[in-house]
Each structure stands twice: as structure tokens, then as C-alpha cells.
Amino acid sequence: MKIQxxxxxxxxxxxxxxxxxxxxxxxxxxxxxxxxKGSIELKDVVDVTGIGCHAKIYDYLNVNGFxxxxxxxxxxxxxIKLANPQLTVIGFGGDGDTYAEGIGxxxxxxxxxxxxxxxxxxxxxxxxxxxxxxPTTEKGFKGKxxxxxxxxxxxxxxxxxxxxxATFVARGFALDVKHLTNLIEQAIEHKGFxxxxxxxxxxxxxxxKTVSYFKQHTYKLEENNHDANSYEDxxxxxxxxxxxxxxxTKIPIGVFYKIERPTYxxxxxxxxxxxxVERKVDWKKIISEFKLNE
Amino acid sequence: xxxxxxxxxEAGQGTSRTSTLLGKILSxxxxxxxxxxxxxxxxxxxxNFNVLKISDKPVxxxxxxxDVIVALDQKTIDKHERGLNKGGFVLxxxxxxxxxxxxxxxxxxxKKLGVPPIFGNNxxxxxxxxxxxxxxxxxxxxxxxxxxxxxxxxxxxxKEGHSAVKEKMKLSKPKQGKKYFLTGNEAxxxxxxxxxxxxxxxxPMTPATPVLHFLASKQLKHNITVVQPxxxxxxxxxxxxxxxxGAMSMVGTSGGGFALMVEALxxxxxxxxxLVVYLASRPAPSTGVxxxxxxxxxxxxxxxxxxxxxxxxxxxxxxxxxFYRTMEALYLAYKYRVLSIILADKHLGESxxxxxxxxxxxxxxxxxxxxxxxxxxxxxxxxxGVSPRAVPGEGPFVLASSYEHDDYGHTIExxxxxxxxxxxxxxxxxxxxxxVSKLQPISVYGNGKNLIxxxxxxxxxxxxxxxxxxxxxxxxxxxxxxxPAAKVKKEIEKSKDVVLVENNATGLLGQIITEQTGHFIxxxxxxxxxxxxxxxxxxxxxxxxxx
Numbered sequence: 001m002k003i004q005x006x007x008x009x010x011x012x013x014x015x016x017x018x019x020x021x022x023x024x025x026x027x028x029x030x031x032x033x034x035x036x037k038g039s040i041e042l043k044d045v046v047d048v049t050g051i052g053c054h055a056k057i058y059d060y061l062n063v064n065g066f067x068x069x070x071x072x073x074x075x076x077x078x079x080i081k082l083a084n085p086q087l088t089v090i091g092f093g094g095d096g097d098t099y100a101e102g103i104g105x106x107x108x109x110x111x112x113x114x115x116x117x118x119x120x121x122x123x124x125x126x127x128x129x130x131x132x133x134x135p136t137t138e139k140g141f142k143g144k145x146x147x148x149x150x151x152x153x154x155x156x157x158x159x160x161x162x163x164x165x166a167t168f169v170a171r172g173f174a175l176d177v178k179h180l181t182n183l184i185e186q187a188i189e190h191k192g193f194x195x196x197x198x199x200x201x202x203x204x205x206x207x208x209k210t211v212s213y214f215k216q217h218t219y220k221l222e223e224n225n226h227d228a229n230s231y232e233d234x235x236x237x238x239x240x241x242x243x244x245x246x247x248x249t250k251i252p253i254g255v256f257y258k259i260e261r262p263t264y265x266x267x268x269x270x271x272x273x274x275x276x277v278e279r280k281v282d283w284k285k286i287i288s289e290f291k292l293n294e
Numbered sequence: 295x296x297x298x299x300x301x302x303x304e305a306g307q308g309t310s311r312t313s314t315l316l317g318k319i320l321s322x323x324x325x326x327x328x329x330x331x332x333x334x335x336x337x338x339x340x341x342n343f344n345v346l347k348i349s350d351k352p353v354x355x356x357x358x359x360x361d362v363i364v365a366l367d368q369k370t371i372d373k374h375e376r377g378l379n380k381g382g383f384v385l386x387x388x389x390x391x392x393x394x395x396x397x398x399x400x401x402x403x404x405k406k407l408g409v410p411p412i413f414g415n416n417x418x419x420x421x422x423x424x425x426x427x428x429x430x431x432x433x434x435x436x437x438x439x440x441x442x443x444x445x446x447x448x449x450x451x452x453k454e455g456h457s458a459v460k461e462k463m464k465l466s467k468p469k470q471g472k473k474y475f476l477t478g479n480e481a482x483x484x485x486x487x488x489x490x491x492x493x494x495x496x497x498p499m500t501p502a503t504p505v506l507h508f509l510a511s512k513q514l515k516h517n518i519t520v521v522q523p524x525x526x527x528x529x530x531x532x533x534x535x536x537x538x539x540g541a542m543s544m545v546g547t548s549g550g551g552f553a554l555m556v557e558a559l560x561x562x563x564x565x566x567x568x569l570v571v572y573l574a575s576r577p578a579p580s581t582g583v584x585x586x587x588x589x590x591x592x593x594x595x596x597x598x599x600x601x602x603x604x605x606x607x608x609x610x611x612x613x614x615x616x617f618y619r620t621m622e623a624l625y626l627a628y629k630y631r632v633l634s635i636i637l638a639d640k641h642l643g644e645s646x647x648x649x650x651x652x653x654x655x656x657x658x659x660x661x662x663x664x665x666x667x668x669x670x671x672x673x674x675x676x677x678x679g680v681s682p683r684a685v686p687g688e689g690p691f692v693l694a695s696s697y698e699h700d701d702y703g704h705t706i707e708x709x710x711x712x713x714x715x716x717x718x719x720x721x722x723x724x725x726x727x728x729x730v731s732k733l734q735p736i737s738v739y740g741n742g743k744n745l746i747x748x749x750x751x752x753x754x755x756x757x758x759x760x761x762x763x764x765x766x767x768x769x770x771x772x773x774x775x776x777x778p779a780a781k782v783k784k785e786i787e788k789s790k791d792v793v794l795v796e797n798n799a800t801g802l803l804g805q806i807i808t809e810q811t812g813h814f815i816x817x818x819x820x821x822x823x824x825x826x827x828x829x830x831x832x833x834x835x836x837x838x839x840x841x
Contacts, residue, residue: 008704010704010705043686043687043688043689043691044686044687046539046686048535051696056705058693058695058705059704059705062691063691064686064687064691064692064693065691065693065694065695065703066535066538066565066693066694066695067565067693067694067695067696067697067699067705068531068534068535068561068696069531069557069558069561069696072527072528072531072558074528075523075527075528075529075531075532075535076531076532076534076535076538077535078523078528078532078535079531079532079533079534079535079536079537079538079539079541079543080535080536080538080539080686081535081539082493082519082521082532082535082536082539082541083492083493083535083536083537083538083539083540083541083543084539084540084541084685084686084687086687087539087686087687104524104525104527104528105524105527105528108523108524108528268519269513269514269517269519270492270517270518270519273539273540273685273687274492274493274536274539274540274541274542275539275540275541275661275663275685276540277492279490279492279517279659281487281488281489281490281659283488283621283652283654283655284652286484286487286488286516287474287484287488287617287652289484290474290475290476290480290484291472291473291474292318292321292322292472292473292474292475293322293472294472
């Protein structure tokens with residue numbers, strides 16, 4: 001298929017040069033590659049977004065879509081999968097969206113292992129609300145709600161996913177589109193919860209030389225003999241960087257961990273898309289369960 | 295003929311199980327039985343009791359006075375003995391203390407039979423049947439069906455109890471006829487399955503939990519999926535996701551869980567993805583009196599969610615109505631792409647009712663899904679405001695959005711589409727109202743010149759009270775949204791005295807009636823002690839209010 005088929009006519013309202021464009025390009029290319037390969041059908045692709053800059057992708061990607069609410073991407077995506085296991089469900093969330101408002105869902109999604117993909121646009125800041133700290137903002141960050149500086153260390157979503165038994169855990173960089181495309185393809189093809197934390201530096205509200213820091217200090221796990229089947233290695237690698245912007249610590253990107261485990265929806269008896277299930281319900285029979293001496 | 299039996303004991307002694315079983319057995323024999331459950335929020339100890347009203351005519355409520363108290367512990371006697379009617383007695387183990395005790399030597403019998411203490415309940419059932427002059431074979435037959443594996447031991451225990459006491463009264467024989475015996479929660483569950491339910495989602499919360507349990511136990515039988523996600527927020531958003539993708543799902547909760555769902559109710563309003571919520575109330579604010587009953591959430595159900603959007607709030611009054619109203623709630627939600635709330639409470643949800651028959655429902659299971667054409671628009675503007683509903687995976691893309699959008703579903707912020715889409719959504723109110731007017735939104739019982747106005751679980755006590763309140767009619771309002779204003783207005787205007795009866799502190803339905811009809815009902819019978827109305831409460835209360 002042509003990548004242009006995924007374009008919409010909607011006006012682009014991300015800031016000029018926003019790395020979100022890198023994520024959009026990578027997602028489009030991944031869909032094209034997987035459709036061409038025959039591993040997914042375009043008609044089955046559903047995107048689910050939360051609220052924040054990331055969510056604008058709903059308007060820019062010409063597929064089925066559910067523009068959900070802040071923090072609730074994961075349960076919405078999970079519900080879609082419960083109703084129709086044949087759909088290819090790709091969730092998009094922000095770091096505030098997924099790790100603050102929706103952290104409870106995130107932890108459980110790792111456990112449930114529903115066959116959905118979750119791509120987090122992690123710009124380490126609330127951008128659309130004009131610059132407040134999120135759970136992955138570095139210690140010391142001064143924003144409008146934290147003029148004295150953030151006192152806490154950030155949450156580590158990679159390590160969090162691992163200790164909650166996620167089956168596919170990866171980190172991408174929005175400005176390395178080719179690498180990210182490959183990660184997204186792997187996550188979509190993964191049978192289970194495919195989670196990618198994508199470093200997506202905000203040029204307006206988190207301009208702490210993050211672009212140059214990430215460009216210079218990221219390195220690829222797959223080029224450094226990382227064993228993605230080893231839980232211990234994955235956990236060790238996940239702790240190498242603590243999401244602080246110190247200008248020197250190396251940041252691993254790529255697939256930290258990947259294993260197979262039965263998916264959530266596999267345990268249910270209903271395997272077909274529910275809307276084509278013709279139920280022959282007989283109210284008389286159902287209510288007669290309460291009829292005595294029948 | 296009408297008899298009242300209280301069965302009480304500590305939590306864990308089998309009070310509720312025994313009472314429900316007794317109710318079922320008596321209904322099976324042809325009696326009408328209403329079974330009220332009263333229990334505190336604890337697992338062992340405390341004081342649980344049930345009150346069964348048994349009659350040869352239909353009954354829908356209980357009383358605080360009793361003909362027999364079956365006491366499994368001394369506390370039951372101490373708390374309830376003064377509620378005994380003239381000629382009433384306490385049936386209990388012989389070491390318990392009561393002036394009106396009919397004692398049974400349960401300890402010796404258990405020892406003789408070599409069975410655990412829980413068999414004491416069977417001994418007491420046998421004794422109860424004898425004292426009431428009821429036929430023993432009916433009891434033995436029912437118990438055998440209920441517990442086929444323990445039938446022999448149970449039969450021996452029942453017979454011990456039966457032979458230990460004398461007949462104290464003789465219940466008249468009921469007319470034969472097969473009866474239905476069920477709780478409001480069971481009826482909601484059966485209604486949901488009958489409406490074509492695919493998925494039920496719930497997080498445990500009294501008094502909605504029995505629906506979660508019941509449907510979970512029927513998953514394989516009815517090929518439905520029952521899920522308990524991490525919290526009510528996940529419950530409701532997953533339900534919206536599932537319904538967007540073509541499932542017919544329902545969620546259930548009580549006040550606190552419903553509060554957590556509110557943001558998603560508003561998402562329903564904007565996205566127009568169908569959503570059905572079963573809200574079984576309990577006394578609030580907050581944790582309130584968690585295992586008891588109240589009608590304090592009416593306006594919460596009507597108003598929950600930011601912004602303006604259409605919805606359905608339907609409040610059944612008994613278990614039979616719960617069955618039909620649940621079917622209607624699902625039907626309307628999917629047909630009109632709206633939020634349907636089925637509003638009940640603990641009294642309705644957990645009490646057992648007896649009915650002679652169930653008529654055919656007025657709605658049929660309907661997914662209301664179309665095959666989309668190539669130029670399908672998820673939010674097409676139509677005459678009724680209802681955009682035909684398609685699901686993803688069929689070819690044309692299907693969109694759902696929390697953001698204001700154009701007819702395709704893409705984000706807009708301009709004034710023109712904002713107005714168009716508001717108009718489209720709100721237009722559905724008119725057609726919903728027309729459809730609901732055909733679903734008997736109000737019911738009027740009796741012929742008196744005065745009028746009792748109420749909603750929900752008070753129905754049973756009020757209907758029973760009409761036997762004594764000959765000057766009164768009773769208008770039960772089942773649809774709160776869309777509100778049947780013209781019908782309600784007409785009934786009020788043709789009545790002499792009008793009394794509002796509600797199980798809350800401020801008369802919430804009365805406020806809605808004033809808003810919708812301009813009528814202010816100043817005579818109110820309100821009860822907010824976390825306990826339901828008994829028939830006597832209604833009779834005495836109405837006489838007090840209307841002098």
C-alpha cells in the first residue's frame with residue numbers, strides 16, 4: 001500500500017519540528033510494512049488516544065480511531081480487544097497520560113497481557129497544559145507548577161513494566177524514525193501487550209538540551225549483545241538510565257525484553273468478533289431458571 | 295392469611311441461606327413470599343436477620359412484627375422478641391432464653407445424628423414446618439432437590455426437628471401454580487442476558503456484586519464474558535471500548551464506584567458509544583451504611599457527567615420490573631447511542647420476590663449495527679439525531695471521539711460544528727421521549743381520590759399498603775429520564791391530596807417533579823434511616839401526613 005493512504009486532510013497543529021512527527025512517520029511506515037507483508041489488514045487497525053499533544057495523532061492517521069480521555073487509553077484499548085480479537089489495536093498515550101493519570105491501568109495491562117500495542121510519547125512534561133512536571137520529569141525541573149524545582153526522582157516505566165511481567169518492553173527515540181519503525185512493527189506483531197516508551201523531546205516546555213543529549217547518548221541494545229529473552233539482563237539495562245538529564249549517562253534504546261505468554265483474551269470462550277455473533281436468546285428460557293418446580 | 299417469620303443469627307450461621315431456601319420452598323408450594331435481608335458489613339459474628347412475609351395473596355414487602363422468630367442465637371431473641379405478634383413464638387435451641395420459647399434440643403440431636411452444627415438449621419426447618427402445620431413431604435422433597443449429596447443426613451435432621459414440637463398454627467393451603475422466586479439483582483442479570491448481553495464488567499461493591507457473581511456463574515451456560523478489571527474507571531472505559539468495537543456490554547456498581555465512572559459517562563455523551571450502567575444504590579454520603587438501603591442517588595444518576603447530553607434513567611420497582619427495564623435500558627442505549635442507567639438499590643436488588651408469571655417483553659434483543667458503506671460517517675447528521683452505528687473492521691473507518699468533532703469524527707473547535715453536533719445529540723431526546731412513552735413510564739395502582747407518588751423499591755410496600763389505604767391511588771414513576779411530564783402532571787392534577795414517598799432525606803423525585811411539571815408536593819413521607827419502608831410504615835406514615 002501507499003503510505004499516503006494513511007494521511008488525512010486535517011490541519012497539523014503540533015509545533016513546527018515537534019518530534020511527534022517522527023512517531024507519526026514511524027507508525028505510518030510500520031503499518032505500511034505490516035500490511036504489505038500481510039501480517040495485518042488496514043481495515044482492522046484501530047488507534048486509541050488519550051488527551052495531550054500525543055492524542056492529535058488520532059486526526060493525522062487515517063485508520064479507525066477512538067479519541068478517548070486522559071489516562072484511559074489502556075482500558076479502552078483492552079475493551080476493544082475483548083469485543084473483537086481480530087482488530088489490531090494501537091494505543092497512544094503521553095507520559096502524563098500513562099504514568100500519572102493512568103498508571104493504575106498501565107501496571108495491570110502488563111499483568112493482563114492483552115494483545116494490544118501501547119506507544120507512549122514520553123516528552124517528560126505536560127506540554128499541552130503549558131509545561132508542568134510529569135512522573136518522568138527529571139529531578140530539579142522548574143516548571144510553572146514547580147518553580148522551586150521538582151524534588152523527586154522520576155518513575156522508571158521500563159523497569160516498572162518489567163517487574164509487572166510485561167511481555168514486550170522497548171524504548172524508542174522519536175528522532176530515530178527507522179529504528180522506531182522497527183520497534184513498532186515488532187510490538188504490533190508481538191502476541192501480547194507490546195509496550196514502547198518513546199523519548200520525544202518537547203522543544204517548547206522541556207528544552208533542556210534533551211535533543212542533543214538523546215542524540216549523543218542513546219545506544220542500541222541490539223548492537224550491544226543484549227539478550228532480550230533474559231529477564232535479568234533486561235532489568236539491569238532498564239536501570240542504566242534514571243530519566244534524569246545529566247548530560248552524560250548513556251541511554252539504551254531498543255527491545256529490553258520479549259517473551260511469549262498466553263494473552264488475556266485467549267482465556268475467554270468468545271473468540272469471534274462479538275458483533276457477528278448471532279445470539280439466539282430466549283427470554284422465556286432465561287427467566288424460567290427462577291421458575292420453581294420446572 | 296399472612297404470616298411473618300424472622301430468622302436471625304450471627305453472620306456465618308446460614309441465616310440468609312436458610313431464609314432464601316425457605317422462601318423458595320414455600321413459593322414452590324404455591325405461597326407468595328417476600329424475603330427481606332438485613333445484615334451488617336462483616337463476615338463472621340454480628341447480627342444478620344431475614345424477614346419472610348408469606349401469604350396466599352401476592353405480597354411485596356415485609357414488616358417489623360413477626361408471628362415466628364427462628365433464632366440461631368440469643369441476640370436474635372433479645373433484639374426482636376418484642377416484635378412478636380399476639381400468639382407468636384420463638385423457635386430455637388432449648389438453652390436459649392425467651393418467655394415465648396418453643397425449645398428444641400438441637401445439641402442432643404446433632405450429637406445423636408453425628409452431624410456438624412450447621413445441620414441445626416435443618417432441624418429448625420423441620421420444627422418450623424410442624425409448628426406452622428405445613429406438610430413435611432414438601433419440605434423433604436425440596437431439600438432433596440437442593441442438596442442431593444447430603445439428602446439422607448438432611449432428611450434425618452429435619453425429621454428430628456419435626457417430631458420434637460407440636461403444631462402451633464395451621465397455614466391455609468395456597469392455590470397451586472408454578473411461581474417465580476427471584477431477587478432484583480437476579481432479574482437484572484436475566485434481563486441483561488435476554489437483551490443479548492456479550493460482556494459484563496464490574497468491580498465488587500455491595501449491593502451490585504450479586505449481579506457480578508450471578509453472571510460470572512452463568513458465563514459458560516450463556517456464552518458471555520464476565521470481567522473484573524482493576525477499578526471502576528477501567529470497568530467503564532473498557533465497556534465503552536468493547537461497545538465501540540461491536541459488543542453489547544453492561545457494567546454494574548454502587549454510588550462510590552459510579553462516582554468514579556462519571557468522567558466516562560460524559561465521554562459516552564460526546565462519543566455516542568452506547569453505555570449501560572446498573573447503579574444499585576446504598577445509603578450515602580461516601581461509605582455511608584454500606585449493606586443497607588436508600589434512594590439518595592436519584593439526582594446523581596440524572597445529572598452525573600459534565601456537559602449536556604441525552605440519557606436514559608430507568609428505575610424499576612420490583613424484581614419483575616427489573617427484568618423488563620434492564621432489557622429496555624440495553625435496547626435504548628444501543629438504538630439511540632446513549633447512556634442508560636438502571637437505578638435500583640439494595641432493598642430491590644437483594645430482596646426475593648414471588649410472581650405468578652412473566653409476559654413477553656416489549657423490546658427485542660437488537661445490536662443496532664449497520665454494514666457501513668464506503669462513504670460512512672460515524673456522526674452523520676440525521677433527522678432523529680441518531681447516526682447509524684457501524685463497527686471497526688468492516689472496511690470503512692469508524693471513529694469515536696471525546697473531542698468535539700465533525701460528522702466524520704475528526705476534531706473541530708469552530709462554532710458551527712459545535713452547534714451542529716450539540717443539536718444533533720440533543721435531538722435524540724425527543725425521539726427517546728416518544729419511544730419511552732410507549733414503554734409504560736408510569737404505572738397507576740388503585741382507585742382512590744388521593745395520590746401517593748413514588749419511584750423504585752418503595753413500590754412493594756406502597757402496593758401492599760393500598761389494601762388499607764382505600765382513598766389512595768399510587769403513581770409509580772419508572773422513567774426518570776426522559777421524564778413523562780405530561781402523564782405525571784395529569785395524575786397529580788386530578789388528585790385531591792398528593793403525598794410523596796421516598797427512601798431519602800430530601801424528596802429527590804419531588805424536586806424533579808417540580809422542575810418538570812411546576813407542581814410542588816408539600817406532603818412528604820420520607821425515610822432515611824438506611825432501612826426500607828415496611829407496609830406498616832407506609833400505612834401509618836400516610837395517615838400521619840394526610841390528616
